[in-house]
Amino acid sequence: MKNKIISAVLAAVLLAGSLAGCGGAAGTASGSTASTASGSGESTAAVNEELSGELVFAIWDNNLMQYIDDNDMVGKFQERYPNAEIEVEKIKDDSEYWNAMKMRASANQLPDVMFNKPFTLSRFKDYLLDLSDLEAAKNNTLAEGYAIDGKVLGVPMTAGYEYVYYWKDMFKEAGVEVPTTWEELKTVSKTLQEYYGAKDPDFMAIALGAKDEWPDYPYMEFMPALVNGNGQNWNDMAATDTPFSEGTDINIAYHRVYDLFTSGVFGKDPLGLGNDQATSLFAQKKAAIIALGDWGLQNIEAGAESIDELGTFYLPVRETAEEPFRCVVQGDSFMGVTTHSKNPELAKTFVEWFYSEDWYPGYIEYVSSASSMENFPKEKHPVLAEADALQPDAEMVMYDGGGDNFTALQNETTFDYKKLGAQMFTEGFDLDAALAELDSKWTAARAKLGIQ
Numbered sequence: 001m002k003n004k005i006i007s008a009v010l011a012a013v014l015l016a017g018s019l020a021g022c023g024g025a026a027g028t029a030s031g032s033t034a035s036t037a038s039g040s041g042e043s044t045a046a047v048n049e050e051l052s053g054e055l056v057f058a059i060w061d062n063n064l065m066q067y068i069d070d071n072d073m074v075g076k077f078q079e080r081y082p083n084a085e086i087e088v089e090k091i092k093d094d095s096e097y098w099n100a101m102k103m104r105a106s107a108n109q110l111p112d113v114m115f116n117k118p119f120t121l122s123r124f125k126d127y128l129l130d131l132s133d134l135e136a137a138k139n140n141t142l143a144e145g146y147a148i149d150g151k152v153l154g155v156p157m158t159a160g161y162e163y164v165y166y167w168k169d170m171f172k173e174a175g176v177e178v179p180t181t182w183e184e185l186k187t188v189s190k191t192l193q194e195y196y197g198a199k200d201p202d203f204m205a206i207a208l209g210a211k212d213e214w215p216d217y218p219y220m221e222f223m224p225a226l227v228n229g230n231g232q233n234w235n236d237m238a239a240t241d242t243p244f245s246e247g248t249d250i251n252i253a254y255h256r257v258y259d260l261f262t263s264g265v266f267g268k269d270p271l272g273l274g275n276d277q278a279t280s281l282f283a284q285k286k287a288a289i290i291a292l293g294d295w296g297l298q299n300i301e302a303g304a305e306s307i308d309e310l311g312t313f314y315l316p317v318r319e320t321a322e323e324p325f326r327c328v329v330q331g332d333s334f335m336g337v338t339t340h341s342k343n344p345e346l347a348k349t350f351v352e353w354f355y356s357e358d359w360y361p362g363y364i365e366y367v368s369s370a371s372s373m374e375n376f377p378k379e380k381h382p383v384l385a386e387a388d389a390l391q392p393d394a395e396m397v398m399y400d401g402g403g404d405n406f407t408a409l410q411n412e413t414t415f416d417y418k419k420l421g422a423q424m425f426t427e428g429f430d431l432d433a434a435l436a437e438l439d440s441k442w443t444a445a446r447a448k449l450g451i452q
Helices: 062-071 073-080 094-106 168-174 182-197 214-220 223-227 233-237 249-261 275-283 296-303 344-354 360-366 382-390 404-413 417-423 431-449
Strands: 003-007 033-038 041-046 053-059 084-090 113-116 155-167 204-207 287-293 310-313 326-337 395-398
Touching (some): 062 073, 182 204, 182 287, 204 275, 214 249, 214 287, 223 249
Parallel strands (some): 204 287, 326 395
Antiparallel strands (some): 033 041, 113 326, 155 310
């Protein structure tokens, strides 16, 4: 059997996926049985010699490529489907990947199995088969939430969550509790700043590396989606002339953020710190709160003497306790089967296999992200699990990063929400004027680009 792993550059990019798996749902068993090992243990499954053909898929993730090599993904799949030939192509990076996929789509040469991001699903929707009937899709906690026109066009491999980390002992000493509304967050932060700032003029209630700009993303990127639970907020903005006007989700969110950013709870010089510095200072308890993704835990732990008093909660965007509590979740690496595949049934089987016990449990333990499969849950780190315990009924908002129309309007108007957040820390910044200017630019850009 052919097991090719090719390292390619842009012109050679053949496909857009990243790992794939296949299951026994698409074919009947014939022949003898074989024992196949996954990263999580042994399983006995029937060999299927009826399904045959070649499949191609591509990845850009170096860690993923390493896992494929180390765990012989192709060989394990061929233990179940010996007449299937798999070709894996390693793309240099995601930028090159998307350029290649765009060209491949127009040339009718997309790979059999490709990966998408939330914001590229709509871009390639006409080239993807509906996977709604697959067990992998049915068992996925996020797939249906990202369906387009009722069709599941990709099954996300992982789920990503955002957290607010805090020091429980510092909260206790200052006499504050975990906030559950935006107003409570403001009050708690101010109390922390006054209590610890009286002893330490460099103290920050909330650590934020605004010098790098991007660390303000929990507030500037995700809050508009959380205000009314609309994960498609960016895409909806592309369909209106004045998305920054009073009463819109983004206007409401940014006024709340501005109120917090200008309250003094981020210390005396948030623009003077980068993310590494801010995280390090939080780890040393020079700050009581920091908002980061699940990936931030490792960085905090590396710089802290101990994380015994470290806790998490979800960012409380709501105004009152009577409103639903919402938190952002992002699906990533949406595995889909393309309409260009010459072996669509084999490709679907590949997807089923990847999300089966033969492969997925080992893979999801290897990565730091959370599982997207309800039949293969991954136990969260105890620190991260605290946020779920505090808000067991929280509504998950499936976040979409914005499609092609939104991106085109962003580029035309130079709207950069992370840069805008950093500007809020500058003296004399006028938020209302900035939003009004963005509305004017947005209206003109939609007309110029012909976006309806």
